[in-house]
Amino acid sequence: MSERLVQIGESGALHGVLCTPSANRAGGASLLLFNAGVVHRIGAHRLNVKIARAMQKEGAPSLRFDLSGLGESPAKSGGVGHQEQATIDISAAVDLLSSEAEAQAVVSLGMCSGADNGYRAALNDERIKGLILLDPYAYPNRMAAAEDMLARAASPERWMRKAASLMSAKSDNGGADAVEDLDQARPLPPRTSFGADLKRLTDGGVRILIVYTGFVRSMISRPSHFFSIFPEYDFGSRIDVVTMPEIDHTYTELSAQSALIGHVGDWLKRHFPLAGGAE
Amino acid sequence: MAAAPLYFGESNRRLYGVYHHAEAPSSRVPGVLLFNPFGEEAIRAYRIFKLLAERLARIGAPVLRFDYFGAGDSAGDCADVTFGGMVRDAASAQEELQAMSAKRRFAWIGLGLGGAVAAAAARENDVRLEHLFLWDAVVNGTQYLRELHAAHLAFLARNLDQPAGAVAKRVGPAPDTMAEALGFAVSQALSREVGAIDLSKTGFPRAARVHFMRPGAHAPESSVVATAESAAKSVHVFEDDSDPWNSDDALNSYFIPTAAIDYIVDAIGSNR
Numbered sequence: 001m002s003e004r005l006v007q008i009g010e011s012g013a014l015h016g017v018l019c020t021p022s023a024n025r026a027g028g029a030s031l032l033l034f035n036a037g038v039v040h041r042i043g044a045h046r047l048n049v050k051i052a053r054a055m056q057k058e059g060a061p062s063l064r065f066d067l068s069g070l071g072e073s074p075a076k077s078g079g080v081g082h083q084e085q086a087t088i089d090i091s092a093a094v095d096l097l098s099s100e101a102e103a104q105a106v107v108s109l110g111m112c113s114g115a116d117n118g119y120r121a122a123l124n125d126e127r128i129k130g131l132i133l134l135d136p137y138a139y140p141n142r143m144a145a146a147e148d149m150l151a152r153a154a155s156p157e158r159w160m161r162k163a164a165s166l167m168s169a170k171s172d173n174g175g176a177d178a179v180e181d182l183d184q185a186r187p188l189p190p191r192t193s194f195g196a197d198l199k200r201l202t203d204g205g206v207r208i209l210i211v212y213t214g215f216v217r218s219m220i221s222r223p224s225h226f227f228s229i230f231p232e233y234d235f236g237s238r239i240d241v242v243t244m245p246e247i248d249h250t251y252t253e254l255s256a257q258s259a260l261i262g263h264v265g266d267w268l269k270r271h272f273p274l275a276g277g278a279e
Numbered sequence: 280m281a282a283a284p285l286y287f288g289e290s291n292r293r294l295y296g297v298y299h300h301a302e303a304p305s306s307r308v309p310g311v312l313l314f315n316p317f318g319e320e321a322i323r324a325y326r327i328f329k330l331l332a333e334r335l336a337r338i339g340a341p342v343l344r345f346d347y348f349g350a351g352d353s354a355g356d357c358a359d360v361t362f363g364g365m366v367r368d369a370a371s372a373q374e375e376l377q378a379m380s381a382k383r384r385f386a387w388i389g390l391g392l393g394g395a396v397a398a399a400a401a402r403e404n405d406v407r408l409e410h411l412f413l414w415d416a417v418v419n420g421t422q423y424l425r426e427l428h429a430a431h432l433a434f435l436a437r438n439l440d441q442p443a444g445a446v447a448k449r450v451g452p453a454p455d456t457m458a459e460a461l462g463f464a465v466s467q468a469l470s471r472e473v474g475a476i477d478l479s480k481t482g483f484p485r486a487a488r489v490h491f492m493r494p495g496a497h498a499p500e501s502s503v504v505a506t507a508e509s510a511a512k513s514v515h516v517f518e519d520d521s522d523p524w525n526s527d528d529a530l531n532s533y534f535i536p537t538a539a540i541d542y543i544v545d546a547i548g549s550n551r
Binding site for chain 1: 285297325329350352438463464
């Protein structure tokens with residue numbers, strides 16, 4: 001294992017682990033991994049470590065680190081909000097990753113609030129050439145709502161569970177409650193604002209892989225649902241959407257983790273190939 | 280520097296840890312080693328241990344917290360985690376703490392499965408402890424595997440909107456068929472070793488004071504307390520009625536069991 005502890009930023013206040021492949025190859029991508037919610041840098045179910053080491057075997061270096069106020073990195077004092085601070089922190093991490101892996105394109109991978117922080121950082125830092133967004137913002141749309149209704153109608157068990165949950169005063173609405181709970185801590189920007197930001201990123205040449213899980217299955221359970229939300233924007237072929245409605249938000253099952261790692265690896269190879277091709 | 284991340288241990292079994300320097304070193308206060316629980320529970324315990332370590336450092340205790348091989352930022356895959364390996368890692372961590380702190384007196388704090396690891400490591404290595412805190416510790420491995428299996432099934436059923444029966448069919452209907460739990464692999468070796476844990480039979484290490492810390496209604500079994508009493512100068516039971524530290528609600532939240540942390544800091548600080 002080739003990993004070493006690093007300190008990031010001018011004062012070295014941010015703590016992280018740099019994971020490098022045994023042979024330095026030209027081309028390809030280097031990955032930035034950081035916190036999802038308040039979980040420290042290893043990620044939910046240690047997913048960031050698993051992804052970093054799997055991509056290391058594919059020749060991709062990575063830096064996983066704690067944003068200010070999370071994990072081992074102390075909170076910054078001073079009038080900057082968490083979102084703005086996260087953008088500053090990610091740029092500092094790009095500085096380090098770029099100096100360590102200058103031949104690679106920086107790709108940010110973030111889950112949930114980590115996806116939000118990643119895409120905001122990319123808007124602010126054009127050195128980020130790729131984004132992997134796990135369960136980024138999702139919006140209701142008629143196509144998905146109709147399909148979800150049909151799926152429920154075809155499943156008496158799901159109706160029974162819905163009735164049971166209603167009786168216990170908890171509604172079972174395909175993850176919407178969870179989304180609502182999360183939204184209290186993760187405000188949803190207007191649809192047009194998110195769409196315009198994605199358009200700006202893709203126009204700037206940023207490649208984006210979006211993976212939606214069952215967490216938002218009532219809104220997005222097929223890639224076409226995502227594109228139907230933004231009919232006014234042509235993202236070209238720069239956004240790839242993968243839907244995994246049978247998988248939970250944090251990829252709890254090991255098969256789900258393997259599937260995600262497979263998608264990430266395939267996408268990186270396709271869009272950020274190593275010079276001379278992958279081994 | 281107040282807290283220093285580091286790697287230590289055998290070259291083929293490199294472990295990640297964070298050493299907290301004592302802020303006001305005191306010969307009266309022992310060095311403290313923190314033992315993580317297993318798998319997902321270690322992630323839920325992360326902030327609790329960090330805050331506990333900072334509190335202890337403030338009263339003069341040097342503290343080491345660390346990740347077992349195959350966990351956290353340490354080397355190794357999750358599938359490599361075994362109970363025997365965790366016990367071996369504990370010995371490496373104790374060596375590291377001893378070398379860094381130059382302390383001769385120690386307190387160990389084990390949370391969840393970490394409690395069983397601490398008890399086994401102290402016994403095997405004949406470490407004499409000032410304090411052994413068994414915080415919601417696994418004292419009966421079979422029961423723990425049952426609870427872990429049930430928690431895994433319930434979490435998946437709730438988060439996947441699937442019937443519990445369908446999830447159980449996929450995951451395996453019984454703890455001994457469980458190959459994973461809450462995002463982490465459970466190897467057959469780990470399952471077998473954990474299933475054999477029974478602190479009422481295997482006995483306790485020599486410790487001046489053993490503290491059973493159990494949340495809510497989980498009072499320690501009298502047979503376990505009796506076994507501890509035979510090895511310790513004194514046995515203390517701390518009941519905490521706050522929400523469980525490892526609940527699903529505690530995941531991704533700032534929940535901290537303050538009363539339990541206060542109890543530990545006070546016990547170590549006052550050496551009672």
